[in-house]
Each structure stands twice: as structure tokens, then as C-alpha cells.
Amino acid sequence: MISEQIDNLLDSVQKPARYMGGELNCTLKDWDSVAVHYAFAFPDVYEVGMSHLGSRILYDIVNRREDALCERVFMPWTDMTDLMRERKVPLFSLETRKPVRSFDMLGFTLQYEMSYTNILEMLDLAGIPLHTRERTWDDPVVIAGGPCAFNPEPLHCFIDAFSIGDGEVNILQTIDVVRRAKEEGVSREECLLRLSQLPGVYVPSLYETAYNEDGTIASFRPLKPEVPAVVRKNMIADLESAAYPLAPVVPYMEIVHDRINIEVLRGCTRGCRFCQAGMIYRPVRERSRQRVMELIRAQLQNTGYEEVTLSSLSTGDYSCLKELTREMMDEFSSQKVGISLPSLRLDSDLEDVLEETQKVRKTGLTYAMEAGTQRLRDVINKGITEEDLLSSVSGAFAKGWSSVKLYFMFGLPTETKEDLDGMAAVSRKVAECYFNTPKPLRAKGLRIHCSASCFVPKPFTPFQWEPQDTLEMFDEKQRYLRGIMKIKGVEFNWHTPEVSFLEACFARGDRRLARVLEAAWRGGCRFDGWTDCFRFETWMEAFRSCGIDPGFYANRRREKGEILPWAFIDAGVTEDFLWREKERADAALTTADCRKGCRGCGLKRFEGACVDR
Amino acid sequence: MRMLLEFCKGDTIRHLGLLDLQRTMQRALRRSGLPVAYSNGFNPHILMSFASALSSGIPGDAELVDVTLSEDREAGECLAAMKRALPPVMQPSRVRLVDDRFPKLGRLLTHAGYRFTVSGPDGGRLVDGLEAFLNQTEIMAVRKSKSAETLVNIRPMVLRLEGRKTESGAVIDAIVSFTEAATLKPDLLFATLVRETGMDAVPFKVRRTGLYTLQENRPVPLIEA
Numbered sequence: 001m002i003s004e005q006i007d008n009l010l011d012s013v014q015k016p017a018r019y020m021g022g023e024l025n026c027t028l029k030d031w032d033s034v035a036v037h038y039a040f041a042f043p044d045v046y047e048v049g050m051s052h053l054g055s056r057i058l059y060d061i062v063n064r065r066e067d068a069l070c071e072r073v074f075m076p077w078t079d080m081t082d083l084m085r086e087r088k089v090p091l092f093s094l095e096t097r098k099p100v101r102s103f104d105m106l107g108f109t110l111q112y113e114m115s116y117t118n119i120l121e122m123l124d125l126a127g128i129p130l131h132t133r134e135r136t137w138d139d140p141v142v143i144a145g146g147p148c149a150f151n152p153e154p155l156h157c158f159i160d161a162f163s164i165g166d167g168e169v170n171i172l173q174t175i176d177v178v179r180r181a182k183e184e185g186v187s188r189e190e191c192l193l194r195l196s197q198l199p200g201v202y203v204p205s206l207y208e209t210a211y212n213e214d215g216t217i218a219s220f221r222p223l224k225p226e227v228p229a230v231v232r233k234n235m236i237a238d239l240e241s242a243a244y245p246l247a248p249v250v251p252y253m254e255i256v257h258d259r260i261n262i263e264v265l266r267g268c269t270r271g272c273r274f275c276q277a278g279m280i281y282r283p284v285r286e287r288s289r290q291r292v293m294e295l296i297r298a299q300l301q302n303t304g305y306e307e308v309t310l311s312s313l314s315t316g317d318y319s320c321l322k323e324l325t326r327e328m329m330d331e332f333s334s335q336k337v338g339i340s341l342p343s344l345r346l347d348s349d350l351e352d353v354l355e356e357t358q359k360v361r362k363t364g365l366t367y368a369m370e371a372g373t374q375r376l377r378d379v380i381n382k383g384i385t386e387e388d389l390l391s392s393v394s395g396a397f398a399k400g401w402s403s404v405k406l407y408f409m410f411g412l413p414t415e416t417k418e419d420l421d422g423m424a425a426v427s428r429k430v431a432e433c434y435f436n437t438p439k440p441l442r443a444k445g446l447r448i449h450c451s452a453s454c455f456v457p458k459p460f461t462p463f464q465w466e467p468q469d470t471l472e473m474f475d476e477k478q479r480y481l482r483g484i485m486k487i488k489g490v491e492f493n494w495h496t497p498e499v500s501f502l503e504a505c506f507a508r509g510d511r512r513l514a515r516v517l518e519a520a521w522r523g524g525c526r527f528d529g530w531t532d533c534f535r536f537e538t539w540m541e542a543f544r545s546c547g548i549d550p551g552f553y554a555n556r557r558r559e560k561g562e563i564l565p566w567a568f569i570d571a572g573v574t575e576d577f578l579w580r581e582k583e584r585a586d587a588a589l590t591t592a593d594c595r596k597g598c599r600g601c602g603l604k605r606f607e608g609a610c611v612d613r
Numbered sequence: 614m615r616m617l618l619e620f621c622k623g624d625t626i627r628h629l630g631l632l633d634l635q636r637t638m639q640r641a642l643r644r645s646g647l648p649v650a651y652s653n654g655f656n657p658h659i660l661m662s663f664a665s666a667l668s669s670g671i672p673g674d675a676e677l678v679d680v681t682l683s684e685d686r687e688a689g690e691c692l693a694a695m696k697r698a699l700p701p702v703m704q705p706s707r708v709r710l711v712d713d714r715f716p717k718l719g720r721l722l723t724h725a726g727y728r729f730t731v732s733g734p735d736g737g738r739l740v741d742g743l744e745a746f747l748n749q750t751e752i753m754a755v756r757k758s759k760s761a762e763t764l765v766n767i768r769p770m771v772l773r774l775e776g777r778k779t780e781s782g783a784v785i786d787a788i789v790s791f792t793e794a795a796t797l798k799p800d801l802l803f804a805t806l807v808r809e810t811g812m813d814a815v816p817f818k819v820r821r822t823g824l825y826t827l828q829e830n831r832p833v834p835l836i837e838a
Contacts, residue, residue, distance in 0.1 A: 011670065016628035024640075024700055250640060252626065252633045304640030304698070335643070336657045 003097045005089050013080045017253035018046035021072075021094035024250040025302060027059075028095055029069040036068040036179050039093055039103040039140065043110075043118035044529070046074045050249070051257035053311065054146065055109055058171055060245035068175055071095040071103075075118045076125070078527065084125060091125040100126035105178055106140040107171070108159070110148035113506035114499060114529040116155060119144075120521040123158065130518065132160045132205055137188055141178050141195075145170075149202075150233075150280050151459045151566040154509040154517060156204035161195045164202060164569060165233030165280075166266075168242050173198050196227050200234035202569070203227070209511055209565075215552055217510065217563040232570040237608030239266055239285040244295055247302035259307035259340065260299045264292055264324075268313035269594045273381045273585050274370070274412065276458035277313055279573045282601065283609045289320045293327060300337065307338040315341050342366070365396055366405040371412055372422025378588045379414050381581075386426060394433045402443035404430060410477050411455040411469035413585065420477060423452065424484040431489040451493040452481055454500035458507050459566045460573060462581035465558040468504040470551070471497055498536040502528065504554040510565040513553070515546045572609070574602035616647070616680045616691050617709040617718070619836050622673040623702030624820075631666040637703065638663075638678055645698035647691060648684040664718035664824050664835055665725070665791070671799070673821040675706065677835055679718050686710070709836050721838045724772055724825040725791040727799040728784060730818045736783025740776035742810035743785070747774055754805045756798075767805060770797040772832060788825065788832050 010016040031037070040059055042049030049055060049072075062070035071093035076084065084091070090099040100106060106128070108119055123130055128139045135142070144155065145163035152162040163170045174195060181191035196203040206227045210218040222229055236242050244263070251258070267284040268277070287295075296308055308328070315321065321341075328339055367389055371377045374385060393404055408423050427450050434446045454474050457463045469477070474497035485492035506513060519542035527533035543550050558564065560579060567575070577600060584591055591599055603609045622634065629637070639659050642649050651657040660681035667673045692708040699705060731739060746752070752768040769790075776785035785806075789797040799819045807815050825832035 010628055016669075017633060020625065020628060022625055022700075022702065024637075252629055252637055254632070254636065301644065304643035306639075306643065336651050338656075 002089060002092060002099065005087060006092060006097055009080065009083050009087065009089060013083065014077065015046075015253065017251075018074065019076065019080065019094070020252065021097070023252055025247045026072075026095055026249045027063040027070070029063070031069070031096060031098065034067055034069045035183075036065075036105065036175050037098075037103040038062050038068055038070045038105045038107060038175065039073050039100050040070050041073040041075075041100070041106060041108045041119075041122060043075050043108060043115040043122060044112075044527075045077055046251075047253060047255040049074045050251050050255045052109065052111065053261050053263060054167065056245055056248050056261075057243070058107070058109075058167055060248070061168060061171060061243050062175065064243065065172070065175070067179065069095075071098070073100055073106075073122070075115075075122055075527075078533065081121065081125060081526075090127050091122055101128055101139060103140045104182065105175065106142045107163075108142070108144040108146075110144050110146040110155075112529060113148055113154075113503045116506060116517055117521045117525045117528055119155070120158065120518065121526045131157050133157070135160070135188065137182075141174075141188075141191065143174060147276065147280060148507075150276070150569060150571055151507060151509070152202060152204065153209075153511050153565040154506050154513040156511050157514050160192055160203065160205075162202040162204070163234070164200045164231060164571075166236040167234070168236050170198065170200050170234045174201065193224070193227070200232060202231045204511075207568075217565060220563060220565075220568055230568055230570050233280070233572060235572070235606055235609060236266075237285070237606075239263075239287050240291055246295070246298040248299060250303045250305070257309070258305075259309050260296065260303060260305045261309050261311050262292055262295050262299070263287070263312060264310045264315060264318045264321075265312040268317070270314060270317075270383065271381050271581070271591050271593065271599070272370070273379070273462040273581055274409065274455060274458075275313075276461050279460045279578075279601075280571050281313065282572050283603045283606075284317070284595070286319060289324050289327065292324060293331070296328065296332075300332065300335070306336060307340060308332075309340045309342060311342055365393070365401055365403070366407065367392070368407040369423075369426060370407065370409050371415075372408065372419045372424075372426060375588055376412060376415060376419045376422070378590050379585050380412055381585070381590050383590055383592070386429070389426065390429055390433055393430050394437065397434050397437040398441045400441070400443045402434070402445050403447045404449070406430065406448060406450045408450070408452040409455045410452050410481065411474060413455075413463060413466045414588075417480075420481055421484065423450070423481065424487065427485065427490045428487050431487060434489065446489040448487075448490045449493065450485060450490050451495075452478075453495045454497045456500050456504045456507055459564065460569075460571045460578070462578045462585055464508065464564065464578065465560070465562075465582060467557045468501070468554045470555050471501055474500070496531065496534070499528070499534060501550070501554050502536075502539055505550045506553075508565070509553050512546075512548060516542050516548055519545050572601070572603045572606060577601045614682045614685050615711050615713060615715060616682055616686075617711060617836050618678050618680060618691070618695060618705050619675050619707040619834075620678065620695075620699065620703055620705040622667060622671075622676055623704075624672045626702045627672040627820075628669055630669040631663065634667075635661070635663065637700075641695065641698040641700075641703070642680060645694040647680075647686065647694050648682050650681040650683040662718070664722055667821055671819055671821055675823045675834065675836075676821070677718060677824055681713070707836055718835060721826040722824055722835055723790070723792055723827045724788050724832050725821060726786065726788045726823040726825065726832075727802075728786050728820050728822050729799070729803055730782070730784055730820075731815060732782035734782075735812060735815045736781075736785075737778050738812065739785060739806060739810055739815070740778055740783045742806070743774055743776050746806060746809050747771070749809075752805060752809065754801055756801060767797055767802065770795050771802065786822065788823075791824070 059070050073093050129135050142160045144159045145167050149162045149164050177194050192203045195201050207222050209220045212218045265286040267281040269284050272278050370382045457466045520539050523538040525538050650660045662679050664677035688708045688710050695705045751766045754767045755762050756765050773788040824835040826838040
């Protein structure tokens with residue numbers, strides 16, 4: 001019935017392949033043959049969600065269980081949601097087109113603060129009450145994980161339980177708890193209480209917050225003695241034995257990252273001070289070369305993809321990258337398999353690797369410089385120099401590359417006009433490197449894509465106490481940058497500061513922002529990360545109607561000792577370590593990679609976390 | 614050697630466009646283990662071309678793709694390999710191996726077959742109107758292209774048109790011209806048929822039933838050309 005209705009909708013929407021399902025390698029299980037039905041939801045469109053590796057890993061893990069099935073749900077584009085509401089079609093899963101509300105569990109992945117309105121939209125489309133306190137056993141247990149779960153507070157009243165940290169083991173534990181609770185016929189409240197006993201699980205309805213007159217948090221505490229006061233993140237100590245998909249779903253339509261994606265390592269110990277991922281995914285854990293090759297072989301055979309990407313936060317740091325790429329070339333080049341290496345750092349020993357990957361398929365070169373001067377790069381602990389960049393691009397130009405991406409941020413702590421000028425100077429030097437390359441060697445058509453985004457301070461980073469630049473400051477700096485970035489061969493891209501401003505509010509928001517979020521969604525906000533859909537005025541109206549000043553969250557400097565909304569989470573890195581790093585930043589002192597000696601970040605407290613080399 | 618592969622585009626994937634279908638076919642070819650040939654250059658791709666793009670929204674029963682192989686193989690082996698590699702909604706029906714000098718499929722293609730399904734009494738009325746439609750020598754209709762609207766006589770482009778009433782309505786089969794100079798799109802044919810029968814818009818479903826080449830004035834399935 002619903003399936004037929006969906007079919008009819010597909011004739012009148014853009015990109016119907018988003019809602020088709022039935023792709024190669026998707027898992028179709030008999031609904032009645034399993035005890036637990038898990039809907040895995042990505043709060044953005046199909047082509048974005050299907051590009052997310054973590055979702056694919058968890059989809060595979062749940063479907064390996066005999067007693068459970070996992071089906072995918074994505075946020076329908078606005079044309080589809082309008083039609084669904086008009087024709088009363090509820091949010092459905094791709095595999096069996098079952099209403100999401102009929103699942104036992106609904107898991108959201110939180111990759112980006114600006115997808116929060118989509119979560120409310122999806123709950124509403126599914127016919128699930130927005131607020132956890134209004135839900136009954138007729139509704140799924142709503143769980144959320146992912147990087148943004150490290151500050152879950154702005155979503156506290158919409159999500160039943162948060163899973164913090166690596167999800168591979170925890171997702172199975174939550175399924176066990178829900179299954180048992182349903183079999184035993186206990187109340188939903190009891191089920192949530194049991195979930196709160198799991199490692200890394202935070203059930204917000206079991207805690208309360210009190211505020212000081214100045215708006216800061218006075219206290220945060222569990223409401224019951226058995227509920228833990230501190231929630232420690234989950235961490236998979238051994239990546240080698242962790243499950244990984246052998247036959248990932250192959251979409252019919254083109255998705256954002258349309259290739260095989262093998263995670264070679266997790267975590268990063270470089271210690272860039274703006275980078276949340278580099279802090280919360282610690283420690284560094286690698287997959288062996290043998291295991292990686294095994295996974296590539298299986299995935300190539302099972303998908304027919306022609307490109308493999310070796311992903312991680314810093315693939316250049318993978319200890320056997322050179323050997324691996326050589327082995328990949330030897331084995332797969334006859335099949336015309338291309339290799340792409342994202343997030344390569346300049347100071348990695350790139351040359352050999354670049355030469356290897358170029359043999360078959362040419363992929364882009366991306367350099368995340370982040371700041372325009374060495375001083376500011378020292379402040380943010382981005383341990384690369386201009387010389388690194390220039391020698392790397394010169395080498396690449398001489399080997400036939402002509403397209404380079406440069407990433408910068410502006411609005412970083414301690415930034416001055418000199419740092420902005422530095423961005424233009426660096427870009428100009430990269431262009432010079434190209435023009436200095438002898439003509440017979442270099443490829444035609446220099447393209448330097450230079451992009452500058454607005455800095456957003458994030459929880460669990462040394463900059464978590466820092467104010468973000470105000471919108472006026474961002475605008476002024478952006479105008480200035482646009483003027484000085486008019487350089488031959490350079491294309492300058494910038495981001496909307498308004499989006500970064502809201503991102504900053506929600507990244508470090510507290511429980512009170514839930515009302516703002518709901519008001520914005522009721523005002524029509526959704527797909528806030530999509531420029532065409534972003535409605536800043538509606539957001540500002542939502543803040544006004546709730547009597548909340550967004551500047552309190554985005555532009556305020558926090559004092560040492562203030563209770564931060566996320567302080568109850570033990571993310572591995574300690575507040576002491578983060579404060580020490582903040583002080584070193586203020587003094588423009590760098591901190592070397594901890595693989596060259598422990599910096600006492602706190603991870604040693606986790607069993608099996610840091611292996612001394 | 615080249616492999617001509619006849620396959621279907623099933624109902625559930627009717628919304629796929631040519632690019633999606635091409636990608637899916639390329640990946641299936643890579644999974645098949647057949648010795649497909651690649652282009653040279655920095656971005657090698659499989660040497661493969663579809664006889665004709667089938668619009669998004671329309672399923673097809675006998676679409677055709679032409680794939681260059683780098684080594685000789687048996688037709689039976691190719692068909693079995695592609696049956697394993699293609700999803701159920703894109704299953705192949707036939708393989709024909711031809712040598713490299715065989716003309717390009719696009720040059721042989723002259724006609725396409727469509728089946729229209731209409732539910733309710735309107736279907737019967739359309740079937741009853743077919744004879745009168747075919748008895749005319751000139752039927753003018755507006756053909757829309759990206760840049761212009763032109764009035765053309767579509768009657769000469771209709772090679773065959775036959776229908777039958779069914780329990781739920783009617784089925785109409787058509788074979789129409791499909792060349793660069795004269796292509797009759799199925800929706801234009803149907804709309805004109807509806808108009809000529811004296812009706813307003815009639816809902817219908819359409820699928821492409823085959824691709825043909827004209828031999829001695831008779832349509833022959835392209836794979837047999």
C-alpha cells in the first residue's frame with residue numbers, strides 16, 4: 001500500500017533514485033524473521049548519506065546479526081517532503097519501504113550541527129513525537145551518535161539516548177538492551193534506564209541542569225543514584241579485528257564519494273588545536289596492510305568500483321602507506337583501479353606516493369594550510385611550513401598536476417591583518433611555483449582553488465573556551481580577503497559566515513537551545529547546510545522568540561572553571577590537557593606529535609589505548 | 614571482438630537516467646570478470662556504448678549495449694557472466710559477438726518499439742480509434758525540442774500500431790521511427806492518438822519493448838541486424 005503510494009510520488013520528484021532502494025548489496029531480510037528492527041537514519045539526502053563511511057560500517061554490523069535487521073533512511077529533499085505530507089505518506093525505509101515508526105530503534109548519525117533541523121523534520125515525517133517524554137512503546141527508541149554527540153545537549157529533549165564514541169560495539173549493546181526490555185515487557189522508562197548503564201551511553205532525561213544568573217551552568221547532575229555522573233566515550237582498542245563491510249551497497253545514482261572507501265587508520269595525534277576530530281577520535285589505531293589489502297580485494301570484487309580511497313583523518317601518517325600503495329598498484333593496475341588519497345599532510349613523505357597513485361588515475365591535490373602565517377600556524381599547532389607546501393606543489397606541478405586546492409580558515413584566535421595577507425601571499429607563491437615549472441613538464445590550465453572558511457570553536461578542543469568572531473568581524477575580513485585574493489590562476493571561494501555563526505552556537509550550546517531549534521524548525525528551517533535552503537532571518541527570529549542571545553554561545557569567552565555543557569563526557573582528552581594546550585596556543589608554542597613522546601592528553605587512562613612504540 | 618548485450622531496464626529502476634545506467638553497467642562489467650577493453654589516457658574507461666539512451670521514467674525490455682572485449686570469448690560464457698554480474702532488474706537476455714568492423718549500433722538503429730498501457734474504458738476507445746488514425750496520410754503534431762517547436766507530420770513515422778482490449782483497459786503496441794532526422798517520441802504519439810480519438814488527457818504507462826533496424830522494410834531486432 002505505502003509502497004504503491006511511494007511509487008506514484010517518484011514520478012513527480014527530482015532525482016527519484018534517492019528513494020528507490022534495491023541497490024546492489026543492500027540487505028533485504030524477512031521482517032518477521034528478526035526480533036529487532038533498526039532504522040539507521042542519516043539526516044541529509046541520499047547522495048550525502050551514502051557517502052558516509054560510519055553509516056555503512058554500522059549498517060553492515062547490525063545486519064550481520066541474525067536477530068536484527070537494519071534498513072536505511074535518508075532525509076527526503078524538500079519536493080518529496082511536501083508531496084509526502086500532502087499525500088500522507090510517512091517517512092519510510094529504503095529496503096522494505098516500511099514506515100520508520102514501525103521500527104524498534106531509530107538511530108541518527110550526527111555529523112554536522114546544521115543537520116539538526118532535519119532530525120526534527122524526519123521525526124515529524126515519521127509521525128514520531130518530537131519529544132522523548134511524549135513517546136511510547138509504539139515509537140522506536142531514538143538513539144544518536146557521531147561526532148556531534150560529544151555535545152548532545154541542544155538535542156537533549158528529542159533524542160532518547162546518545163551513543164558516544166566508536167559505535168561498532170555499542171550499537172550491538174543497545175540492541176541487546178532494547179530486545180531484552182521488549183521481551184521482558186518492561187516500561188520504556190526502564191529500558192532507557194538500562195541503556196544509561198551501558199558504557200558511553202547518555203540518556204539526557206535522567207539528568208538535570210541548573211543555571212546561574214549570568215546564564216552559565218550552575219550544576220549538572222544525574223537524577224538517580226545508579227545513573228553515571230560521567231559518561232566515558234566508547235573506544236575500539238583494536239581496529240584490526242573490528243568488523244568492516246566486504247560488500248558495501250553500490251548506489252545507482254552518483255553519490256558524493258562514489259568509490260571504495262577503506263579506513264586505514266582512526267584517530268590523529270598531530271594535535272591541531274582547532275580540530276575536534278583530532279581530539280575525540282584519539283588514539284591512533286591502524287589496520288594492517290594485509291587486512292587493508294584483503295578488504296580492498298573483497299570490495300573491488302563485490303562492487304565493481306574503479307577507484308579506491310584510503311581514508312582517515314591523516315592518511316599520510318599511515319605507517320605503511322608507501323608499501324601499501326605499491327602493493328595496490330602491482331595487484332590492481334591491470335584492472336585500471338585508481339587510488340585517491342584524501343587529507344594528505346604536506347610534511348608526509350609524499351613524493352613517492354604521489355608518483356605511485358598517478359600511474360593509473362589522476363586525482364586532485366588538497367592542502368589544508370589553515371592559516372596564512374607561520375605564527376598563526378604555530379598558534380593552531382598546524383605543524384607545516386610554507387617551504388613544505390611550496391616544495392610539494394613544485395614537485396606535483398613538475399609531475400603534471402595543474403589543479404590544487406588550498407584550505408584556509410579565518411577568525412582563528414589571535415588573528416591579525418597580517419595573517420589574512422599571508423593567505424594571499426601563499427596563494428601567489430603557489431601560482432609562481434607553477435609558472436616557474438618548465439613548460440614542457442607542466443600540464444596546461446593552472447587552477448588553484450583557494451577556500452577560506454570561518455573558524456568555529458568546538459567542544460573538546462583547546463579552543464573550546466574561545467569566542468568566535470562576530471558576524472560583523474567576519475564580514476569585514478571576508479570583504480578584505482576578496483579584495484586581496486584576486487590573483488592570476490586563483491579562484492577564491494568563501495563560506496557564509498551566518499552558517500558558521502549558527503554552527504558555533506549549536507556546537508557549544510546547552511539544553512536551552514533545544515527550544516530555539518524547535519522554533520526554527522517550526523518556522524520552516526530545514527537543510528540549513530544547503531545554501532539555497534538556509535534561512536538566517538528565521539533562525540534569528542527563533543532566538544528572539546525564545547529570549548535567547550546567540551552571542552552568548554558563539555561570541556563569549558569562557559573562563560577557566562566554567563561548567564561547560566559537555567563537561568560530563570569523558571572524551572579521552574582531559575580538560576587539563578586542553579587548557580595546557582590553550583595556554584601554549586596563547587604563547588604561539590607548538591606541541592609535537594605525541595608519537596614522539598607522550599603529552600599526557602589523558603588517553604592512557606583507557607585500556608589498550610596508547611601503545612608505546 | 615565486441616559483445617552486443619541485450620538486457621532489460623526493469624520497472625523499479627525506470628527512473629534511472631542514461632548516466633546511472635551506464636555506471637551500473639560498467640560496474641557489472643568489472644564484476645563479471647570478462648576481458649573488457651579500456652580507453653587510453655589518464656582516466657581509462659570501459660569501451661562501451663548504449664544503442665540508445667532511454668529516458669528516465671521509462672522501463673525497457675530489450676535495451677542494447679555494445680562492449681569491446683580485449684580477448685575473444687564464447688557468447689554463452691559472456692551471457693552467463695553478465696547474468697551473474699547484473700542485478701535482477703537488469704538481467705540480460707541475449708549476447709551476440711561481432712567483430713570489430715561491425716557497424717556501430719547507432720548507425721543501424723532505425724526504429725523503436727513501445728507499449729502503452731491504459732486502464733479503464735479510455736483504453737478501449739483508443740483501440741477503436743487506431744484504424745481511423747492509421748488510415749490518414751497526414752497527422753500534424755507539434756514536436757518540441759530544446760530550442761524550438763515545429764509542426765510535423767508524424768504519420769510517416771509510425772511503422773506499426775496495433776492494440777487490443779484487456780480486462781482492465783487496453784494495450785497498444787507501436788513501432789516508430791527512431792533516427793536522427795525523424796524520431797517520434799512515445800508521449801507525442803500517445804498524445805496525438807488521444808487527440809485524434811477526440812479525448813483529453815488520458816493517463817498511461819509506457820515501456821520500450823525493443824530497438825530495431827529496417828531490413829527489406831521489416832523491423833528486425835537490432836541484435837539480429
